[in-house]
Amino acid sequence: MPTDDVLQSPAPAAITAPPAVPALPAAPVALALDPAPVVTAIAAGTPVPAKPDGVCAQAVNLARQAAIDVAGKGQVGDHVDLQAEGERVVTHYFTSTARGYRGWRWAVTVTRVPRARSATVSEVVLLPGPESVLAPTWLPWSDRIAPGDLGTADQLPYQADDPNLEPGYTAVDDEDADRLAIWELGLGRVRVLSPEGRLELAQRWYTSDRGPTSDEAVHAAAACSTCGYFLPLAGALRQVFGVCGNEWSPSDARVVSVDHGCGAHSETDIDRIEADPLPPPILDETGYEAVVRLPRTEPPAEPDDAAQPAVDEAPVDAAPPVDTVETPVDVETPVESADPPVEA
DSSP states (O other): OOOHHHHHSOOOHHHHSOOSSOOOOOOOOOOOOOSHHHHHHHHTTOOOOSSOOHHHHTOHHHHHHHHHHHHOTTOEEEEEEEEEEETTEEEEEEEEOSTTOTTEEEEEEEEOOTTOSSOEEEEEEEEEOTTOOOOOOOOOHHHHOOTTOOOSSOOOOOOTTOTTEEESOOOOSOHHHHHIIIIISSOOSSEEEOHHHHHHHHHHHHTSTTSTTSHHHHTOSSOGGGOTTEEEOSGGGGGTEEEEOOTTSTTBTSEEETTOOOTTOTTOOOOOOOOOOOOOOOOOOSOOOOOOOOOOOOOOOOOOTTTSOOTTOOOTTOOOOOOOOOOOOOTTSOOOOSSOOOOO
16 A cells, blocks of 8 residues: 555656657556646646547546446436546546536546556546536625624624724824824824725715715706805815705715705705786676575474463453454545535
8 A cells, every 4th residue: 555655756767757668568557646746737837738638538437437436326427528637637527416416517537647558537526517506605704794784783893904094193202292193183093094995985985876976966056065055074085075964955964075966055046937917807797697595494483381371270360352353444435424514
């Protein structure tokens, strides 16, 4: 059994050098070679031959049996392709019939030594094919967090080598200089934005929906730099950005660029359209319209039992009723006087 030192040692000169005398016909000899020298030669830039080795290209059954020994019976499909990896090195590809590995292929690399008439198996691996379904590239959890994913109770890890930050100040053991840097210049923070951080921030803000290319900025009549509600930022960013202070604007309390704009600009107006005056009212006095009014009917009064006396109770002092007959008077018939006419 050869040891690792023997396998990793370079091949003897008797194998690599051409023979001094012609070799006698002999039976094929199968030698177990370590694939490390082959991989090293490929990684070092050894040119890959355009035409695969004939003996290795015909070793399809050998490669299939090696794949079945590794994958198991029923897991290896048809032979789909072969590729020359180097001098006397060929890789055979077989389809994988295992569940969950649609589009994957079993890759079996075979090789042979110089003057050998049979190939040997170097490596058997399962590789994804052109149409295989792959999982996304793995990322550390700290790199998976995207802007907007941070919740109310979440906290990001500390990044000691954040490229967007740099030390806020450097203590020089001078009390006056440190006081100037910490208090008067406002650099009393451990780290501040670096030039790269400010450049990345400015680019992100300028290309956002609060930059000059948003829909509301394109339709605006004037830029934010001329609005009375525009509050410029401090520092170097004041030349490009500010904060909107108009509660009627969709950008209220947000950072906007100086060439952004909206319909709530303090100095713009709309074209006011005055309404046409109405004509004087027309009074029609040439006709009338009959209005029929129904007579007013009052509801009948309810009898008051307490105010009227009972039928069998007649007042004591009441006089008997007297029948009164009215004689009609004919106004056209003269009334005869009882006295005789007086003669003149």
